[in-house]
Amino acid sequence: MSIRQYQICSNCIMDTSDSTLTFDERGWCDYCRNFHENILPNWHPGEQGIQEIMPMIEKIKREGAGRPHDCLIGISGGLDSSYVAYVAKEKFGLRPLMFHCDAGWNSDLGVSNIQKIIEGLNLDLVTEVINWEEMKDLQRAFFLSQVPFVDMPQDLALFSAIYNFAAKNGFKYVITGGNNSTECVRECIEWTYFSTDMRHVHDIHRRFGTRSLDTFPTCDIFKYKFYYRWIKGIRVIKLLDSVPYIKKQAIQELNEKFGWQPYPQKHYESRFTRFYESYWTPKKFGYDKRRAYMSSEILTGQMTRDEALERISKPELDEETMAQEFEYVATKLGWTVDEFREIFNGKNKSFRDYKHKLFLITLGARIANFLGIDNRIFR
Numbered sequence: 001m002s003i004r005q006y007q008i009c010s011n012c013i014m015d016t017s018d019s020t021l022t023f024d025e026r027g028w029c030d031y032c033r034n035f036h037e038n039i040l041p042n043w044h045p046g047e048q049g050i051q052e053i054m055p056m057i058e059k060i061k062r063e064g065a066g067r068p069h070d071c072l073i074g075i076s077g078g079l080d081s082s083y084v085a086y087v088a089k090e091k092f093g094l095r096p097l098m099f100h101c102d103a104g105w106n107s108d109l110g111v112s113n114i115q116k117i118i119e120g121l122n123l124d125l126v127t128e129v130i131n132w133e134e135m136k137d138l139q140r141a142f143f144l145s146q147v148p149f150v151d152m153p154q155d156l157a158l159f160s161a162i163y164n165f166a167a168k169n170g171f172k173y174v175i176t177g178g179n180n181s182t183e184c185v186r187e188c189i190e191w192t193y194f195s196t197d198m199r200h201v202h203d204i205h206r207r208f209g210t211r212s213l214d215t216f217p218t219c220d221i222f223k224y225k226f227y228y229r230w231i232k233g234i235r236v237i238k239l240l241d242s243v244p245y246i247k248k249q250a251i252q253e254l255n256e257k258f259g260w261q262p263y264p265q266k267h268y269e270s271r272f273t274r275f276y277e278s279y280w281t282p283k284k285f286g287y288d289k290r291r292a293y294m295s296s297e298i299l300t301g302q303m304t305r306d307e308a309l310e311r312i313s314k315p316e317l318d319e320e321t322m323a324q325e326f327e328y329v330a331t332k333l334g335w336t337v338d339e340f341r342e343i344f345n346g347k348n349k350s351f352r353d354y355k356h357k358l359f360l361i362t363l364g365a366r367i368a369n370f371l372g373i374d375n376r377i378f379r
Ligand SMILES: [Zn+2]
Pocket: 009, 010, 011, 012, 013, 014, 028, 029, 030, 031, 032, 033
């Protein structure tokens, strides 16, 4: 790899730690250009968005009449999924069944926030608990493979569990907390490769795993995009893009209504994700995912670039907490601190060092971009 001169976007805080990022003459990065050219013109949170989504809401209600629930919503305890549950039930009058996947890493705060939302909104909840031995084996395999995206097993489980459940139980509508407001900057695949590329998952597990994955929920990207979408007819609705969704206000609203408590950073409802994002990838690979989160907030006017620069200059967790978490994760995965340290110090690899089907996925994404199904940048 050639060494590239450091550069940071003059509009957001994405920088050359995303090695393929390009900048225009203003010093703006791909994400900023994409936001203004493709996302913003098609995004109408508020009156217009609500009017546009209403026919779909009516359809969901009509088709769900006579059933105990008319849609399915996954809840992690994080802000996006908690807020979308609230919006769906209270603002649109939907009758969701809530679905939670417990991959073994829920933080105490995450569990308590789920409870508050479920009880506060009087919702029904189904929880799928992943077999811990299988989860552990797949997570160990990903650490041993030295790829950056070691959160892939958890991501895969969470994603697959809900869509498999929807398909099995005849749910046609899955409402997600996915949104432009906090996620319009989607990290590049070098940082976060597709968790649903099963060719990749199988290759890493075959090389580094030690037991078979008999019950672990999986769902290949093509099964999801074609079979579930077109044969099973499952529609995914990003409801938060139709309403005003400002992080600070959403936190305040959930706090006042349900006693919901905020996290210091996105995805911190999982103790593993917190460790992976605040320790493993920034320290081992130089990828700080807060750059993407905060850049999204800069683009959507929820944070200034100066605030983001100030925050990114310091690690999210103090040294003592990081050391504790390092030990916690090592022990939980069956390693001593020294063994885990050795893996940490091992040679970094990329997803490209293992089998994958990026070519096909890229082709699919280009078609989706072309058809206007997904206008986020794919790179
Ligand atoms: Zn930018």
